[in-house]
Amino acid sequence: MAHRLIQQRRGKGSPTFTAPRTGVGKLSYPALNEERKMVGEIIEFLHDATKSGALAKIMLEDNSMALVVAAEGAFEGQRIEVGKNAEISVGNILPLGDCPEGAPVFNIEMIPGDGGKIARASGSYALILSKEKNNVTLKARSGKIISFDNRCRATIGMVSGGGRTEKPLVKAGAKFHKMRVKKKFWPIVRGVAMNVIDHPFGGSQHHPGKSKSTSRNAPPGRKVGAIASKRTGRRKKN
Numbered sequence: 661m662a663h664r665l666i667q668q669r670r671g672k673g674s675p676t677f678t679a680p681r682t683g684v685g686k687l688s689y690p691a692l693n694e695e696r697k698m699v700g701e702i703i704e705f706l707h708d709a710t711k712s713g714a715l716a717k718i719m720l721e722d723n724s725m726a727l728v729v730a731a732e733g734a735f736e737g738q739r740i741e742v743g744k745n746a747e748i749s750v751g752n753i754l755p756l757g758d759c760p761e762g763a764p765v766f767n768i769e770m771i772p773g774d775g776g777k778i779a780r781a782s783g784s785y786a787l788i789l790s791k792e793k794n795n796v797t798l799k800a801r802s803g804k805i806i807s808f809d810n811r812c813r814a815t816i817g818m819v820s821g822g823g824r825t826e827k828p829l830v831k832a833g834a835k836f837h838k839m840r841v842k843k844k845f846w847p848i849v850r851g852v853a854m855n856v857i858d859h860p861f862g863g864s865q866h867h868p869g870k871s872k873s874t875s876r877n878a879p880p881g882r883k884v885g886a887i888a889s890k891r892t893g894r895r896k897k898n
Contacts, residue, residue, distance in 0.1 A: 663858050668880050670845070679843035682709045687767075688775035689753060689813055690718075690726045690742050697743040700726070702736055702751075709841045712782040713819040716751075728753070729767045729780050731817035750817040756788065756796040757810030763788050765814035768798070772811040783822030786814075851884055860884055 670677040684706050690698060700720040706727075708715055716730035718740055726742075731751040742753040748760060755772075759765060764785040767776035779786050779800065786798040786806075795807045829835045839846035851861035852868060860882055861868040872885035873892055886892065 662881065665859060665881060665884070667845075671880070677843070679710070679841060682841060683711075684708045684715065685727045686775075687711075687715065687727055687729060687780075689728060689767075689769070689773075690720060690724065692773035692813075693743060694755075694811065695744070697741060697745050698722070700740045700742065702730075702734060702738045702740060705730060705734075705736065711780070712824055713780070713784075713821045729776070729815065730820045731766070731815055732783075732820045732822060733817065734820065748816060751815065753813055753815050755810060756798075756808055756812050756814055757791065759788055759796075759814065759816065761788050761790060763816060764818055765798070765816060766819050768808065768814040769812035770808070772809055772813070776813070776815075778806075780819060782819050782824045785818035 685708075690700075698720050700718040702716050703719050704717045706715040706717060711729075714730040716728055716734060718726045718728060720726060720742070734751045738751060740751055740753070741747055741749075744755060744758055746752045746754045746758070748754070748763065756765070756768070764787055766779040766785045768778040768786060769775065770777045784801060786800045789797045789799050789805070791797075791810065794810055796810050796812075797805060797807050799805055829838065835846070838844075851859040852863075852866050854862035856863040860870070861872075861884065863869060868885065873889045874883055874885045874887050876888040878887075
């Protein structure tokens with residue numbers, strides 16, 4: 661009897677393939693208050709293995725704490741304003757309806773008060789294209805145009821750590837820890853390089869031995885290769 665494929669074992673959901681919970685805390689904006697502007701101060705920056713950008717811990721004027729995604733250029737001791745009528749400055753948190761057109765924003769709420777869901781990876785931001793009565797249209801870095809409620813909050817600027825991907829990993833150990841903490845599927849071994857017991861394409865012949873085109877409805881142990889492929893073979897030259 662053949663072994664279970666790694667994608668079958670991962671799908672079962674055992675602790676072997678579960679990302680370790682090494683986060684420093686839950687990210688969230690201060691409680692939504694549409695009428696009052698709050699002032700705080702960045703007291704500390706934190707590293708979270710599950711996030712690509714730095715985190716900033718903010719102490720507000722009512723002595724409550726907020727953990728948010730840090731903006732590029734923020735510093736300890738920086739004054740942070742939260743809410744309507746806040747100054748248009750890097751790191752401040754405002755409703756989208758109060759942000760000017762063309763401003764870069766990140767950590768954008770999808771629903772007013774949800775704490776921020778969009779554009780949170782290092783170096784990410786979105787640009788405000790236009791504003792209407794109740795909606796604000798943003799353009800993501802992917803080019804996608806998205807409309808939000810004008811009460812949704814966002815942070816002015818871009819997420820810190822924009823040059824993160826420019827540093828080489830150098831060794832496999834660094835890549836291992838990077839992929840492990842995010843629950844990524846790595847390393848990926850070619851099916852033809854496996855033993856015949858471990859994969860439908862395995863064996864000593866170094867080629868699949870059967871058609872790589874697989875039905876969309878194939879069982880999990882056979883659903884490998886070109887799944888529901890629209891075409892196969894080499895493209896013809898025109």
